[in-house]
Amino acid sequence: MPRAVYLLGLAIFAQGTSELMLAGLLPEVSTDLGVSIPAAGLLISAFAVGMLVGAPILAATTLRWSRRAAMLAFLVIFALTHVAGALTSSYGVLLATRVASAFVYAGFWAVASVTAIELAGPDRRAKAMSILAGGLTVATIVGLPAGTLLGQHLGWRSAFWAVAALSALAIAGVLATIPGGRGHNVPALRAEVRTMRKPRLWLAYATTALSTGGVLVIFSYLAPLLTETTGLAQWWVPVVLALYGVGALIGITVSGRTADRRPFSTLTVSLAGVIVAAIVLALATSTPWLAVIAIVGIGTFGFATNPAVNARVFSVAGSAPTLAAAFNVSAFNVGITLGPWLGGLALDAGAGYPAVGWIGAGLAVLALGSLPLAIRARAVQPAYERATSMTGA
Known part of the structure; x- marks a missing residue:
């Protein structure tokens, strides 16, 4: 399996950790921002909504981009939304960053899936997707508890900074392993x-x-x-x-x-x-x-x-x-x-x-x-x- 497929799995791990970690940080977010637990829970729902609509919209919008350029754009925006989330004291701004980060995360999933399948070849589609989805599985095992522990001991904002740092590593991995330019068959x-x-x-x-x-x-x-x-x-x-x-x-x-x-x-x-x-x-x-x-x-x-x-x-x-x-x-x-x-x-x-x-x-x-x-x-x-x-x- 090409090394790039594993790097895409790492990128999914970084973004999947963000998707999951707020479930363990709702009390801290609620107290710090002065909102109720149900209001803090809406941050999770907002992420789901962003994921639901983001994939088809961004897949169509970036269809004629090179896949590396599209994934880099999504990862950069994802990292910046977490920097903004870590810095803000406004519940409304944090809610907006959750929708925006989920929106580009969904776009990344769509483009990364096609890229992984293409790199792996038609006979290893499922294996390539198991590696990609394995990044989310590892986020469940490692990212969720790690993000929760980090947030509980250093404040919930530290978990956002950690995801931004992981996203930066993913950006470096995409730059190093995913070929640039358009493929032979432009969609x-x-x-x-x-x-x-x-x-x-x-x-x-x-x-x-x-x-x-x-x-x-x-x-x-x-x-x-x-x-x-x-x-x-x-x-x-x-x-x-x-x-x-x-x-x-x-x-x-x-x-x-x-x-x-x-x-x-x-x-x-x-x-x-x-x-x-x-x-x-x-x-x-x-x-x-x-x-x-x-x-x-x-x-x-x-x-x-x-x-x-x-x-x-x-x-x-x-x-x-x-x-x-x-x-x-x-x-x-x-x-x-x-x-x-x-x-x-x-x-x-x-x-x-x-x-x-x-x-x-x-x-x-x-x-x-x-x-x-x-x-x-x-x-x-x-x-x-x-x-x-x-x-x-």
């Missing part, structure tokens, strides 16, 4: 938009959103589930989260090695694993050892879907992958938004924390149900695509 917006009309692509997006939602509805409420329902002490929460992260790293690594050759088999096994683990968690929230095993299983099988869903999108998109990859980033963020929202509705209705396991299993069942439709579409769709490309429809 055309019309071809990219035409690719987006393929029904198979939207089936892939549905699988992405549903599988992500199934995992995130559980992950978002793990801390209160463990302490209030399972009965574990507070100090167990970071331990279980770390075990979840290790499982995620194992899942994404194994899937990266199998998804190129057997994408649908990999997705089937992974989603079935999520369903079983989520049901076990729902039934065993009062049994600590079994609940922890189920949570590790959700991390392992949940993240194993990632390389496979990404590889499917690039396979369907063919020679016009940039906009397709951007919308897949948005599909991930639909799932990130959908899962916790459904979990919140169930908890507000008094269902209790075991409900998040049942919701996660239900979303994973829907994701699994999309696969036979995709397999059938794969058999019949190419003829339709040839016909529409000939007629211009």
Whole structure:
């Protein structure tokens, strides 16, 4: 695998740490800026909104740029927003920097995905994406707790400075390893938009959103589930989260090695694993050892879907992958938004924390149900695509 792919994974680690770290710093931000905890929590929601809309807009805007120039621009803006966030005493300014940083982070994901796939070659798409997404997994294991500890001991602004420094390292890595100039095949917006009309692509997006939602509805409420329902002490929460992260790293690594050759088999096994683990968690929230095993299983099988869903999108998109990859980033963020929202509705209705396991299993069942439709579409769709490309429809 080219060294540049690993450097792109480092850049995702830097930006993913920023995405995650505020979850552990809300009390400090709230106290320092004089706002409520729910208001501070909006900083997390603002990041999700920026991610949701940023990928397709920036992918289209920078389509004819060199990929190195686009990624450098995104990283520079990302670093500067964190410098501004570290310096400001205004909640409004901090909120604006979170939206802006998420916006360019989404653009970086879209362009970096296409770049990694191109550098790795068509036979190693899933492996390249597992390395890229592995940066986010490592951010979950290392970046989130490190950012939280840094913020708790040196102030939340220090975590922002650390992300800005990591972004500077990523800028140096992109400069050193990613070739400049345009490629031989300069993307055309019309071809990219035409690719987006393929029904198979939207089936892939549905699988992405549903599988992500199934995992995130559980992950978002793990801390209160463990302490209030399972009965574990507070100090167990970071331990279980770390075990979840290790499982995620194992899942994404194994899937990266199998998804190129057997994408649908990999997705089937992974989603079935999520369903079983989520049901076990729902039934065993009062049994600590079994609940922890189920949570590790959700991390392992949940993240194993990632390389496979990404590889499917690039396979369907063919020679016009940039906009397709951007919308897949948005599909991930639909799932990130959908899962916790459904979990919140169930908890507000008094269902209790075991409900998040049942919701996660239900979303994973829907994701699994999309696969036979995709397999059938794969058999019949190419003829339709040839016909529409000939007629211009």
